[in-house]
Amino acid sequence: DTGVSQDPRHKITKRGQNVTFRCDPISEHNRLYWYRQTLGQGPEFLTYFQNEAQLEKSRLLSDRFSAERPKGSFSTLEIQRTEQGDSAMYLCASSPYIIVTKETQYFGPGTRLLVL
Amino acid sequence: AQSVSQHNHHVILSEAASLELGCNYSYGGTVNLFWYVQYPGQHLQLLLKYFSGDPLVKGIKGFEAEFIKSKFSFNLRKPSVQWSDTAEYFCAVNPFGNEKLTFGTGTRLTIIP
Numbered sequence: 484d485t486g487v488s489q490d491p492r493h494k495i496t497k498r499g500q501n502v503t504f505r506c507d508p509i510s511e512h513n514r515l516y517w518y519r520q521t522l523g524q525g526p527e528f529l530t531y532f533q534n535e536a537q538l539e540k541s542r543l544l545s546d547r548f549s550a551e552r553p554k555g556s557f558s559t560l561e562i563q564r565t566e567q568g569d570s571a572m573y574l575c576a577s578s579p580y581i582i583v584t585k586e587t588q589y590f591g592p593g594t595r596l597l598v599l
Numbered sequence: 600a601q602s603v604s605q606h607n608h609h610v611i612l613s614e615a616a617s618l619e620l621g622c623n624y625s626y627g628g629t630v631n632l633f634w635y636v637q638y639p640g641q642h643l644q645l646l647l648k649y650f651s652g653d654p655l656v657k658g659i660k661g662f663e664a665e666f667i668k669s670k671f672s673f674n675l676r677k678p679s680v681q682w683s684d685t686a687e688y689f690c691a692v693n694p695f696g697n698e699k700l701t702f703g704t705g706t707r708l709t710i711i712p
Contacts, residue, residue, distance in 0.1 A: 514698060525603075525689050525702030526643070539699065574643070578698070585650045587633060588700060590643040 485509060487591035489575050495597045496565055503561045504594045508577030515558050516588060517550055518574040519543065526574050532558060565598045572596075601626035603690055605703035612680055613711050620675040620706050622664075622690030629695035632673040634664055635702075638686045646688070649673065660684070685710045 488507045496502050508515045513534050518526035529548070530540045534555035544550075547565075552558040562569055572595050576588040604623045612618060624630065634646040647658025654666040664675045673690060690703040 516699065518700075523704065525691070525705050526700070528699040528701070531699060585648075587645050587648050589645075590635075592642040 487575055487577050487589055489573075489591040489594050491594055492592060493595050493597075495599065497599050498567060499564055501561065501563045502565060502596065503559055504573055504575075504596075505557060505559050506575030506577075506591060507557045508575070509589055510556075512577035512579050512589070513555065514578045514580065514588075515552055516576040516578075517558070517560050518576065520572040520574055520593070521570075529560075562596075565596075567598045570596055570598045601630075601692060601694060601701050603692055603701055603703035605688075605690055605706050607706045608704070609707045609709070611709045611711065614682055615679050618675070618677040618680050618684075618708070620688055620690075620708070622673045622675065622703060624671050624673070624690075624692045624701075626671075626692065626694055630692050631695065632664075632666060633691040633693075633700070634658065634662070634673075634675050635689045635691060636686045637689070637705075643689070646675070680708075680710050682710045682712045684708060 490505045516531040517529040520526045530550050532552040535552050547563045550560045572593045574593045575591045578588045579586050602625045606621050632649040635643045636646045637643050647656050649656045649666050657663045662677050687705045687707050689705045691700040693700050
């Protein structure tokens with residue numbers, strides 16, 4: 484399968500614990516995006532990378548959240564000191580350079596986080 | 600900041616009925632527009648996209664959408680729905696030059712056999 488993959492698919496944690504999610508994009512895509520989706524809402528943008536450079540972060544991304552893409556390939560999203568409000572589906576997407584290619588973002592299956 | 604409105608939260612139709620899902624966006628400049636679909640238990644998939652040119656775009660599975668710039672709308676249509684179209688549909692926009700997507704809240708479509 485050459486699509487976007489995410490790991491784990493489900494995560495249950497206790498409030499105050501740290502969690503880390505991984506995303507592997509489509510191999511030739513240099514853009515990688517993280518979104519968060521809560522029940523009854525559409526995905527909301529969190530941050531995105533061009534290769535290893537983090538180009539934009541949403542105000543939704545508090546200082547408890549950090550994302551990395553160390554070698555321009557896979558990315559990790561870490562949430563420190565989780566809160567119940569962090570419970571959501573975390574989606575990863577990748578794309579080539581959209582403006583030039585007129586391509587779109589391809590989404591992974593998501594990681595569903597439940598904070599107890 | 601741009602926003603996307605999907606006014607139909609839940610639509611229930613019988614098979615063979617015609618479908619139109621509304622999508623309006625607020626942004627004054629050039630935008631790229633998308634419809635994504637999420638079938639039960641599956642991830643988001645692209646249905647169709649508009650970048651420029653013919654405002655009537657055709658996508659997969661018989662779906663089409665029309666971009667009406669004056670109305671800031673990008674409504675999704677299908678002349679005859681099937682039970683397999685049961686899914687959640689999301690409209691999304693990104694302003695030209697900005698690569699992040701802004702999504703609407705989604706429309707849940709239920710097709711009754």
